[in-house]
Amino acid sequence: MTPEEMIGRTLREGHTTGATAAGAMKAAILAIRGEFPKQVSVLSPQRKEIVIPVESASAEGTVGTATCIKDAGDDLDCTNGTPIVVTVELTDTKGMELKAGKGVGIVTRPGLQVKIGKPAINPGPQIMLRYVFEELIGKDKGCIVTISIPEGEELAKQTLNPAIGIKGGISVLGTTGIVKPMSEDAYKRSLAPQVPVVWADGYRTAVLCPGRIGENAAKIMGIPEGAIIETSNFIGFMMEQCIARGFEKMILVGHMGKLVKVASGSFHTYNRNSDGRMETMAAYAAANGASKEVVREILDCNTTDGAAIIIHREHLDMIYSQMAERAQVRSERYIFGKSRVGVIFAGMDGTIQAVSSHAKDILEEEGWNIH
Template sequence: MERYIEKGGKRLRYGYTTGTCAAAAAKASALLLFGGQRSEAVDIDTPKGWRVGVQIFELQMEGCDAAVCCAVKDSGDDPDMTSGMRIYARVERAKAPGIRLEGGRGIGRVTRPGLSVAPGEAAINPVPRRMIESEVAAVLPEGEGATVTIFAPEGEEVARRTFNPKLGIEGGISIIGTSGIVEPMSEEAIKESLRLELSVLRSSGAHTAVFSPGNYGRDFCIQNGIGEKLLIKTSNYAGYMLCEAEKLGFREILWVGHIGKLVKLAAGIFNMHSSCGDARLETLAAYAALVGAGRDTVGLILSSNTAEEATEHICDAGLEEAFAEVASRASARCREHCGGNIKVGTVLFSQGRGLLAMCDSARWIMEEQGWRG
């Protein structure tokens, strides 16, 4: 893929997600099966808005009723366990109209709740699922039906070196990607670009910034009218961004984020990457116990697969007060981290429950800025 981004003075190449590869392979297989078209490359529409060309390999017919093609995962200049893997799609004629999507060899299967895919289903996330179905539907003759099976022969081996086993995804990789495009990662380059973004915001005269770790927080801010023009996605670099904000003279920081990320701040974890520290469930269990959770509820929280699942256990027990404690503690730890020189507020939400809590400082910042929340 010949698209590049400048980060920290470095020219880095974009790549494709496993979702884009699966959609391309599926489209090529459908073209071969239903139209006899042998495509060395196919064009794919990605959620990022880019239409990209993907090379196709190993085009094969299996009798008259099925075709198989593959695309090679190209992660660009991003370090990625799945880079270079072959992602295959087998498209088979079906008796009924429509498209049925399945996961085959090397595609993980979800075994625990709390993810975007239900237990028992193949680990093909919602966005790539829609991409695959859309690309096949675009070339499927009217009245025809197809069963699409995505598989990756190396998937099971590669998945052992990922976080899939910890998440309860067994037997292979996940087909993922919310944009269809892999943006190359360079830690120092990312930090520098974040610092520059913060510096530009401060240069505009802003004394308040809204920090969010990622897209979930950004989307929550947009949907709830919270400081979109002051919003900066910090990725995992919470501590770094707080210190840079203090150096630049910001007076207020409002954190808005998913409970699974911001609960780490309450534990004093300022690099949010799971490899640097992960006490999400333990922290939630401690704050649930603080507001009255019994041994059984604490056990359910600690045995949860994700923070989202733990949140449901807390809410089911009527212990929502725990989230207010987490928000207050997160803000306090952030103030300490940057020398007490910045007012910090925290807004927590979950995908299933929406707004969970905001601390007093967050309310003050939002009222001062005229944000409805």
């Protein structure tokens, strides 16, 4: 279902990866006991009951395995419909040991909620798994719980896991066990963990990129990949996250189509929220002597790349530097001057169109050179 199809209808909630894994764990333990229910109930971290359908379950001796299918409801979640397989092995050693099976990532960088070397199973899911352990096994016995997501390594390519140092698969996530469809807050929360990771890696300049064009341009410029933070459309939100962490220097690197919006004071750049690109470019062109006819021609463009053809034809390329400077001013005003902010406009091919004054200074301070 597309976002357009979702408009105007009640959206169905789903279950997080963590809730699904907890359901599979419970079904696996019940299978060891000779019980094979079609669904199980598990507790969220807030102790609310969640019912999880069971796809399959089997057992051999003291080892049980069960599969539950991740149901994200109407949320546009890349893991929707993914099988989550949990194997439980009963042991004589007290306590619960968690292991990452195929497709579950391992944490390799500091700054996340899980320690380096541990399976990428967040605290919320760990609580849910612990509830299952306490209900069915108890403190006097033990088990090894291995969570596998067979499609996880491929799915991880659609997530930020590679960027934040989670290798080999996806994370097992969920703070409430319930997926709220099309949640902007959830998307923001998925972006925010990049900030402490970059800080923990020792970088004190955050390089914020709204998309792949900015990321590619930053890498071409020689900026370390570890300093790069994806913002998507939430540029203002991610700047605030950086301020909260302690960053006093930032560089915004991105395609003009995004950063022109920042020059006009928009820090949530989704096109349904803000789109004054042509008006901004036309205004700067007019301020630099463009005729009424040229201004109208720019206003009639559908894309900034289309407008760029006209601007180059009219020898008005100086407006890029002017807009980058304005985006710099707007950005520092947005965060009340708590950080220096530089702005770099990049072309579709990663070439640099404009570098603001503070961006030049920060690049020099960091020893990052534009090649």
